[in-house]
Structure formats: structure tokens, C-alpha cells
Amino acid sequence: MAFKTILVHVDDSAHAADRIRFAAQMAIECDAHLIGVSTTGMSRQFFKHIAADDATPDLEKFAETLRLRASHTLDKFETITKQLGVSSVERRVIEEEISSGLAMHARYCDLAIIGQTDPHDTSRNANIRFPEIVVLESGGPVLILPFHYDYQYSGKxxxxxxxxxxxxxxxxxxxxxxxxxxxxxxxxxxxxxxxxxxxxxxxxxxxxxxxxxxxxxxxxxxxxxxxxxxxxxxxxxxxxxxxxxxxxxxxxxxxxxxxxxxxxxxxxxxxxxxxxxxx
Structure with a gap:
């Protein structure tokens, strides 16, 4: 018995790189497929509205900015996992708000790795109580990393x-x-x-x-x-x-x-x- 699919939350917070390294080390040890998930932070209903014919240019530009921002955080994910030698990697941009988006995708993984909310983090995802919602709604195991942690995977x-x-x-x-x-x-x-x-x-x-x-x-x-x-x-x-x-x-x-x-x-x-x- 082993974890074969691991999900890690990727964002632009101060702890994202360390969280990715932690997940990568676990994926290597378990020989697991590692999925990096970044969310736009807006619900899918918002993007459905953008796709409508009456969407304004400003809204379309804003939506594209959200997609690009999420995609750029996954560039960091790919760089780190490649450096560490993770054999099977996947990147996903979710057009969804953070908590429900992660919870939904975590249902199809053996383990989801996320970070504790850091009240001192000024990134766009700071002060969101998404870890609790992911645990409550995903239906599966979630590994939460404290924000004041050295992020070296051990489990000994x-x-x-x-x-x-x-x-x-x-x-x-x-x-x-x-x-x-x-x-x-x-x-x-x-x-x-x-x-x-x-x-x-x-x-x-x-x-x-x-x-x-x-x-x-x-x-x-x-x-x-x-x-x-x-x-x-x-x-x-x-x-x-x-x-x-x-x-x-x-x-x-x-x-x-x-x-x-x-x-x-x-x-x-x-x-x-x-x-x-x-x-």
C-alpha cells in the first residue's frame, strides 16, 4: 500500500516553494505522481460570465490576469520538481476559488498537501481559512504544513x-x-x-x-x-x-x-x- 497520487497546493505565498519541496520529497520516496494545483481564486460562475457575449473588455482582461498569475506559480512548481528529480509531474490551473477547488481535486488523490494559514502572509491568498474547508470537504487525507516549519520531510x-x-x-x-x-x-x-x-x-x-x-x-x-x-x-x-x-x-x-x-x-x-x- 502506498500513495500513488499526491496533490500539492501551489500559490504565490512565501511558503509555496518549501511546500513544493516537501511534497516532491514525499513523491520521490513513495514513487508517486505529483500534481501541482494553482487556483485563480474566482468561482467557475465568474468565468462562465466572462465567456458570455456581453462580457466587458475589462472583465476579460481581469480573467486572463488571474489565469496567468496561477500559471506562473506553476512554473516554479515545475522548476523545483525537475531539480529534485520527481519522475511523474502534472500541473493544473483551476478556474475556481481556492477551498472548493482544492477539495474537489483532492478527492481523486491519495493525499493532499497544503499549508496552514499564515496570518502574517500578505499574498493574495492570505487570511483565507481554506485548510479547514479542504479537510472537511475533500473526504480524504490532508497533510497540513505549519507556516513556521523547516519543511524537511521526515515522518520518522x-x-x-x-x-x-x-x-x-x-x-x-x-x-x-x-x-x-x-x-x-x-x-x-x-x-x-x-x-x-x-x-x-x-x-x-x-x-x-x-x-x-x-x-x-x-x-x-x-x-x-x-x-x-x-x-x-x-x-x-x-x-x-x-x-x-x-x-x-x-x-x-x-x-x-x-x-x-x-x-x-x-x-x-x-x-x-x-x-x-x-x-
Whole structure:
């Protein structure tokens, strides 16, 4: 089992080049086809209007500017992937707004790689909460890279946030290609004693046995915390030296109103290492 199709979001932000390198390194390791996706930032309805006979020259010029801008960001994608030696590469310009466009194309990939929103980035895509929407609407695994990260792909020390929910079960199944390559996989369970009906008498034994049958040995860590679990998870990952967190995403996006669970919301805002997440 391996990732055979990986998508990476390409834009004109300060972190785009590093994000592309990260995705390229993963594609090389997995021998995967790598798709660079850049969006115009405007909905397809806008471009349908431009195609109408009554479109003004100014609108046509604006539409072409958006297409060219998106295409130019993919020139950087092609240059970097060629330098690093990615064997199978594809570039796509999507005439769509960023969140729904990426979510739609991510549905047909084994993994989507995007960046955490950087509040200090002044690029045209800054301050858009698209990472949350991509995770909630794509239906597949999304790897989110924090904006203050060195972007060197490793995946050697992985921390799984286990709460016995369908979301984390799905995340673990999707992340098996990464877990196989890890040197250390640790499973943390917070406040297991408060939910004996979920975790049983030996919390973590069941998921440890499941992963062992896949040839993955894990260490079970139990923590009792009174603070917010999201903060406790991030703190633990830092103390353990984890370079990747695997977790479920809890929430929904309806008419762009994003409602997230507390832990999920905290991790989106404060992540310090890449997070592999599914909804």
C-alpha cells in the first residue's frame, strides 16, 4: 500500500516553494505522481460570465490576469520538481476559488498537501481559512504544513492522537503508507479513565494489536490532563520530538460557516509540526 497520487497546493505565498519541496520529497520516496494545483481564486460562475457575449473588455482582461498569475506559480512548481528529480509531474490551473477547488481535486488523490494559514502572509491568498474547508470537504487525507516549519520531510517519529472515533480510525488507515516508514510510532490517549466504555480496561491495546498485524509496533502513552487536549497534544508532540501528528478532524462546513471541535480548532491554529488529518 502506498500513495500513488499526491496533490500539492501551489500559490504565490512565501511558503509555496518549501511546500513544493516537501511534497516532491514525499513523491520521490513513495514513487508517486505529483500534481501541482494553482487556483485563480474566482468561482467557475465568474468565468462562465466572462465567456458570455456581453462580457466587458475589462472583465476579460481581469480573467486572463488571474489565469496567468496561477500559471506562473506553476512554473516554479515545475522548476523545483525537475531539480529534485520527481519522475511523474502534472500541473493544473483551476478556474475556481481556492477551498472548493482544492477539495474537489483532492478527492481523486491519495493525499493532499497544503499549508496552514499564515496570518502574517500578505499574498493574495492570505487570511483565507481554506485548510479547514479542504479537510472537511475533500473526504480524504490532508497533510497540513505549519507556516513556521523547516519543511524537511521526515515522518520518522509519528504521534497518533487516539480517541477511538471513526475519524481517527479513518486517519490511521489512510496514513498506513507513512506509518510503515516510521522509526517510532507512539499512540497517545488522553483521559482514558473518564471513558471506560470506549477504551476498556486496557486503553490502546486494541489499536496497538491492529497496527501490529500491519507490521507496525507502537508505544501507548496515557495522559490525564485538565487543560485543553489540543494544547496538551501539541505540547506532547514537542516533548517527544514528533515530526508528524495523525489525528481526526471534528466539525463541519456549511455555507462556509466552519464549526470545529475544540481540539481540532486548536491544532489548526497552533500546530508546530505537520498534521495528517481526515474528517
Amino acid at each position: 517519529r509519528i504521534l497518533i492522537a487516539w480517541n477511538a472515533s471513526p475519524a481517527i480510525r479513518k486517519a490511521i488507515q489512510f496514513s498506513l503508507p507513512i506509518l510503515y516508514r516510521a522509526e517510532i510510532v507512539q499512540v497517545v490517549i488522553f483521559n482514558a479513565e473518564t471513558h471506560p466504555e470506549i477504551f476498556g480496561e486496557s486503553p490502546g491495546t486494541d489499536i496497538a494489536q491492529y497496527l501490529a498485524r500491519h507490521g507496525i509496533t507502537v508505544e501507548i502513552i496515557q495522559r490525564t490532563v485538565k487543560a485543553a487536549i489540543g494544547n496538551a497534544l501539541i505540547s506532547l508532540s514537542e516533548s517527544l520530538g514528533s515530526d508528524l501528528i495523525v489525528m481526526g478532524c471534528y466539525g463541519h462546513a456549511r455555507l462556509r460557516e466552519i464549526v470545529l471541535g475544540g481540539t481540532t480548532k486548536t491544532v489548526f491554529k497552533s500546530m508546530t509540526v505537520p498534521v495528517f488529518m481526515t474528517h
